Amino acid sequence: MKVQTTASPAEFYAAAGEWLEREPARNNVLLVHALDPNGVPPGQGDPVFSWVTDGSGAVVGAAFARMPYRMPLTEMSDDAARALAEHLVTVLPDLEGVAGAASSAKVFAARWAELTGKTAHSERDQWLMICTETTRPDDASGGPRMSTPDDLDTVAEWFMAGMRDSGLPPDQIAQRARQLAGGQIAGGRQIVWEDANGTPVGAAGWGLNFAGVIRPAGVFVSPDHRAGGYATLLLGEVTARALENGADACVCTHFLKYESMLAVVEKVGYRRLADFTEYRFE
Missing domain, CATH: 3.40.630.30 (Gcn5-related N-acetyltransferase (GNAT))
Incomplete structure (x- = not known):
């Protein structure tokens, strides 16, 4: 798995937009962050858009982070979620938390805790509704x-x-x-x-x-x-x-x-x- 990051919404959308739009309801939050003129909230430091690709170069997951918000991420495989955590810990060591598809958020949070020694507290269970x-x-x-x-x-x-x-x-x-x-x-x-x-x-x-x-x-x-x-x-x-x-x-x-x-x-x-x-x- 390979993880790439950028501060540019346009670059992120060029790389991951087509993949996100295959499931536009599930991935709406990431599309908002990438495409809405007000989609990047005020915060600390530069935003960090991330996408994960597999061995063939195909996108298999994505995320958006801006301190001090909790990072939304898409549904992705366990391997992709762990790879994302392993990369972002070098980019955003003070990440406040993660939010998104329950299974992927759980794997990311567990790997983050292993890497940082922090405790991952489960909060605010949600349903995405359509x-x-x-x-x-x-x-x-x-x-x-x-x-x-x-x-x-x-x-x-x-x-x-x-x-x-x-x-x-x-x-x-x-x-x-x-x-x-x-x-x-x-x-x-x-x-x-x-x-x-x-x-x-x-x-x-x-x-x-x-x-x-x-x-x-x-x-x-x-x-x-x-x-x-x-x-x-x-x-x-x-x-x-x-x-x-x-x-x-x-x-x-x-x-x-x-x-x-x-x-x-x-x-x-x-x-x-x-x-x-x-x-x-x-």
């Missing part, structure tokens, strides 16, 4: 409007609250939340839901279309309005808009610790596609 059709409810309370720059401060604060369990320091959460919210607003890819009285109760956005797949991002309902079913309305609305505007599918990540959210995503029409997990290195 939706190919949905319907809007007839009895929705209130309705959506497009977000404007005047909404940025409020929505960024909401998104910060939604990232509280990410393991990132508060200043990094604030930077990432504002980047995400600002990019969505500038791109016309974010809505605010207002109740029947015109009060903003939540917001949601969606990403760009990569190989037919769009990811809703930043779905958040104000704590004062959690009982109104607005999470379902927000996720359903952005999913419907994505599918109506050319997406073959939408994907989202469901964190298993938030049991109440499973009913929300299933009601919209999402179903389990793959098991993901995260490991924190300490």
Whole structure:
């Protein structure tokens, strides 16, 4: 196995993009990092895009790292995951953690622990979920409007609250939340839901279309309005808009610790596609 790295999203996509697009739903996060103008989050040092090739030169795995985030990686063979760890330990010895396909993340984390002497703590088990059709409810309370720059401060604060369990320091959460919210607003890819009285109760956005797949991002309902079913309305609305505007599918990540959210995503029409997990290195 051979591992190659670059700080260039364009170089990474040229090397691994065709392989990633064979499974665009499972690999959506890596495609976002490579192709979205806002796909490289603010962080420390240069980003590190990695791809693994076998003896014939074919791509068999990929990953993206930017300190201090946990590194997303694709599904890959055990040998490829171990080779990736063995290479990256020389490039990113202070890597905070890894996230992705459960089996590959487990092998990578185990090898990383062997190489560094650190402990790999399993955290935040997830389901990657996919939706190919949905319907809007007839009895929705209130309705959506497009977000404007005047909404940025409020929505960024909401998104910060939604990232509280990410393991990132508060200043990094604030930077990432504002980047995400600002990019969505500038791109016309974010809505605010207002109740029947015109009060903003939540917001949601969606990403760009990569190989037919769009990811809703930043779905958040104000704590004062959690009982109104607005999470379902927000996720359903952005999913419907994505599918109506050319997406073959939408994907989202469901964190298993938030049991109440499973009913929300299933009601919209999402179903389990793959098991993901995260490991924190300490």
